[in-house]
Amino acid sequence: MVKKLLGTLLCLIAHCTITNAALTVSSTTNGITLTLNATGDLASGFSSLDQTQKNATTLIIKTAGGATMNQSDIETLKKFSHLHTLDLTDAQVASDHDLQKLREVSTMKRLTFPKTSTQIPTDCFQSHSACKIEEITFPDNPNAPLTLSQQALRTTSLKKITFGSRQSITIGQMCFLDDTGLTMVDFRYGTKTIKFAEMAFKGTTNLRKIILPEGLTEISEYAFAHSGIRAIRLPSTLKTIKTKAFAYATELRSITIPEGVTQIEHATFENNYNLGHVYVLGTETKCAEGAFTDNDTYRFRLHNYTDGQKNVKVSDYTREDGNMKTCTVLHFKKEAYDNYVNEYVKVIGTDKYNSSPYGSHPELNHWVFDSKGNKWPVDHSSYFEGEGRTGNDCPQGVYAGWKDFMLTDNTLSEQMWIDSERVGDKWYTMCLPFDMTEEQLQSAYGAGVEVVEFSAVPLVTESNGKKRITLEFKTPVTSTKAHHPYFIHPGIHAGKEKGVKTTIAGITKQPEDPCKLEEQKVSITTDGVTYTFKGNYDKNKGLEQYSYYYYSGEDTKWPNAFYKWVAASGGTWNPYTACVLLSKDNGAYARLAPEFYSASSDSHTTTGISSIMPSKPMAEIDIIYNINGQIVSRGDIETLQSLPQGIYILNGKKYIMR
Structure with missing residues (x-):
């Protein structure tokens, strides 16, 4: 009887709710939840907590009945000597200014701010603060704005920040100044107005991943100036890119301008020393004079050439600015040629040159061709300069910024791929007829994109003799090969936006050869059954008997999961997807539990995806x-x-x- 009572008592301790005066305490194996029913409850009730509660590593604070957390309550948090993760989502603070006191919680690494807080104070966290915060989240509150004050989060310990949906978000001047530890900024879906003050990201040299939400129509002034980004996916809803938005983003490798963008302002791209490619998907995107500075657009020179020489490479040109690591090439569709190409470039090497406004300078009538037949000048001249004027007052007109480019390519249509399927926050199979670099993956599918390969099929025989297999996709990759099958989880926040699509630019398409699919398949044998992950290009191909296909659709009646196909015919194997094919049936009672590598997990453990395994055709x-x-x-x-x-x-x- 005593043992039974003791067992019951231990069970109650494991998950219990206790009221200490007005402070309500709920304990679970994951931490404790403290609910303040009156202002000051945490400060006055801390001493009544037992030692296990005081040693909690995860703490959830809530307020109820009109209570708020005052300064004393917030200061009490530093008494939790083992606190690692603090969630204030449902806590109301008396004053947002008091949030500064959070920097004194020395053990805290992860923080979720109150959803009702709208103003994060200056110096909320600093590099010299006791707290070396690593991850910050601002929860959803779509009816309230959010402002991060000047230098609010200037701390080198910060690694990741996530913004939930807000009415608007404003990032103050030098908010993340010199945050060299910052690697990811994720704006989740829902916020349509995001503004940045000057030098908000200056010195964030390791900031590689910025995720912008669909629905955003404008990138404001100074948005990512001085940041360390190498690639970024711009939302398909984007209309305007304001001045200085990418100024001194010296690590930026390429940029794809969505088709719907109508205006790029002056000095938007300034001193982008690694910018090799600009892809413009629209044919009427206005671009102000000087939107890209001259070291990006035309200060290049070619030596040792002959007029009309073919197959000239970008690397053959010499850059006038020693800081430039490459020459920037402007890529566009042929339909945009008249709008985007400089008039001087159009006439060099033709019989129209002598009668053109440039005819008095025969020394400038020299030209070469690249491997695609694009005509390039051999030297820069004043004909690429718009003298700082913009709009209709500019000699080159509303497309002056494009006409600044010396090296252009009008074959973009031949080197792009539109994907309107893989745009959700879920896993998809993928097999495409071209290679993709890390920058191309991130530019198309977002900086948070995850791509994994088929890695193992462990099998467990349960006590009842039934078999359970696990399809594992635990090998992450940062670039992809043509014809090879993968699982991909886009880093795109589409939310409820309709018609979202993404464009992969700068690719070299290869023939859709079934033999190449055979060469690139991945096979793993377990318990006498060979599991082969293989792609498909044929739009009329049916599912193969004894195969697993992954459903990534929107019909809620069908969970996104692997399904087993056992019929000898029927079904549709969609092109550019992949299936796991079986050499023979693996047993009527085999169970399926696919696992995926998750880059967002600290321990790089797998993320389980629920699955079912039908053994009949879908119609039955x-x-x-x-x-x-x-x-x-x-x-x-x-x-x-x-x-x-x-x-x-x-x-x-x-x-x-x-």
């Missing part, structure tokens, strides 16, 4: 409900056996899975 599969009447899967008795413990209803019959 029945709906499986849980006890609440919700659809959880489709299948038969065999499918039920792969589901978690619980009560299910199939064809009007109740089944208890133990």
Whole structure:
């Protein structure tokens, strides 16, 4: 009897709710939740907490009944000597200014600010603060604005910051100044107005990943000036890019301007020393004179040439600015040639040159061709200068910024691929007929994109003799090969936006050769069965008997998961996707539990994806409900056996899975 009572007591301790005066304490294995029912509850109630609660590593603070956290409450947080993660989402603070006191919580690494806070104070966290914060999250509150004051988060310890949906977001001057530890800034879906003050990201030399939400229509002044980004996906909803937005982003390798952009302002791209390629998807995108500085656009020279020479490379040119690591090439569609190409470039090497405004300078009538047939001048001249004027007052007109470019390429249509399928916050299979670099992946699918390869198929035989397999995709890659199958999780925040698509630019398309798919397949043998991950290009191809295909659609009746196909015919294997093919049936009771590598996990552990494994063609599969009447899967008795413990209803019959 004593043992039974003791066991009951221990169970209550593991998960209990205790009220200390007005402070409510809820303990779980993951930490404790403290609810303040009156202002000052945390300060006055800390001493009544037991030692286990005081040693909590994860703390969730809430306020109720009109209570707020005052300065004393916030100062009390530093008494939690083992605190690592603090969640203030549902806490109301008396004054946002008091949030400065959080920098005194020396052990804290992760923080979620209150969703009701709208002004993060100056010097909220500093490099010399006791707290070496690493990760900050601002939760969703779409009806409230959010402002980060000047130098609010100037600390070298900060690695990642995530912004939830807000009415608007304003980043103050030098907010992240010299935050050399910062590697990712993620603006989740929902915020359509984001403004940046000057030098907000100056000195963030390791900031490689910035994720912008669909729905954003403008990138404001100074947005990513002086940052360390190498690639960025601009939302397809974007209309305007303001001045200095990418100034001194010296590590930027390429930029793809969405088709819907209507205006790029003066000095938007300034001193981008590594900028090799600018891809403009639209044919009427206005670009102000000097939108790209002259060291990016035309201060190049070619030596040792002959007029009309073919197959000239960018690397053959000498850069006048020693800071430039490459010459920048402007890529566009042929339909934009008249709008985007300098008039001087159009007439050099033609019989129109002598009668043109440039005819009095025969020494400038020299030209070569690249491997695609694009005509390039051999030397820069004043004909690429618009003298700082913009708009209709500029000699080159509203497209003057494009006409500043000396090296242009009008074959963009031949080196781009539009993907309107892989744009959701989920996993997809992928097999495409071209290579992609890391910069191309991030420019198309977002800086947070994850790509993994098929890596293993471990098998477990359960006590009842049934087999369970796991399809593992745990090998991350940063670039992809043509014809090779992958799983990809885009870093695109599309939310409820309709018609979202992404464009991969600068690719070299290869023939869609089935033999290449065969060469690039990945095969793994387990328990006498060979599992082959292979891509497909044929739009009329059916699913192969004994194969697993992954459903990434939007129909909520079908969970995004692997499904097993066992029929000899039927089904559709969509082109540019991949399936896992089996050399033979792996057993009627095999269970499927795919795992994916997750780059967002600190320990780089796998992320499990729920799955079902039907053993009949889809047309014959029945709906499986849980006890609440919700659809959880489709299948038969065999499918039920792969589901978690619980009560299910199939064809009007109740089944208890133990």
